[in-house]
Amino acid sequence: MEGEENTRRNSATLTEDQARRMLAGMNDVIRAGDEMRKLRAEMIKLFADYGWTQEKIAQLTDMSQPAVSKQVTKYKVGDPLPPMALSLDQYDAPWLEGRLWGLAEEISECYDTARCTRYLNAIARGKKRFTPQNVDELRRLVEEDLRLHQAEMPGSYRDAYNQISRGLDVPSKVTTTTASASVRRALAYQIQRDRLRGDA
DSSP states (O other), rough: HHHHHHHHHHHHHHHHHHHHHHHHHHHHHHHHHHHHHHHHHHHHHHHHHHTOOOOHHHHHHOHHHHHHHHHHHHHOOOOOOOOOOSOOOSHHHHHEEEEEEEEEHHHHHHHHTTTTHHEEEEETTTTSOOOOOHHHHHHHHHHHHHHHHTSSSHHHHHHHHHHHHHHHSOOOOOOOOOOOHHHHHHHHHHHHHEEEEEEE
16 A cells, blocks of 8 residues: 555656756757847847837837837947848858758748758757757758759759858858857848748
8 A cells, every 4th residue: 555655656756857858848948038039139239230220129129119228228339330241142151051041941831841840940949059060960951852842942942052052061251240140140041031032
C-alpha cells in the first residue's frame, strides 16, 4: 500500500529531463523576445536617422510617443548618420543572410511542402541563430525547395538565390555602416520579400 502511494506521488511530479525540456522551450521564446525588443530599439534609431517623426514611428511600432522619444534619446549620439543604402546589391554577410531568409520565407508561404519551413520556425522562435553552419543548412534546404518546385516556381526565386549564393561563397565585402548585423539582416529580409512580390 505504501509502495503504491509512493509510485503515485512520484508519477505526479516532473522529472528533471521533463523540466529541462519545458524550460528550454520557454527560454527560447524569452530569448527571441529579448532579441526582438533590442532589434526594434535599433530600428527606431534607424527610422529617426531617416528623419521620420517620433509620432510616425510610434504609429508604426504600436508604441506610445513618450516610449519612442525615450528610445530615440537613448540612442541619439551626435548628428544623425546618412541614410543606409537599401539596394539589394550589397555583399556583406548579414545582408546576404537576410536576403536568404526572405527568399526562404517566400518559398515557405507559397509551397505547403517546403523543406525550409521547420527551419524558419526555429529561427522565429530563437532556437536557431545565423551562424555559418545554420546559414549553410538553410541554403541546403532552399536549394532543395528550388529543385522540388522548379516547374511552378517563378524564375526570380532562382535568380535571387544564385546571386545570394555567389555572394556567400566569396569572401564578403565589408559595408561601411554602424547598423548592427541584426538590423541589416532584417532590412535585407524585408526588401528581398518585397522585391520577389514585385512591391519594390
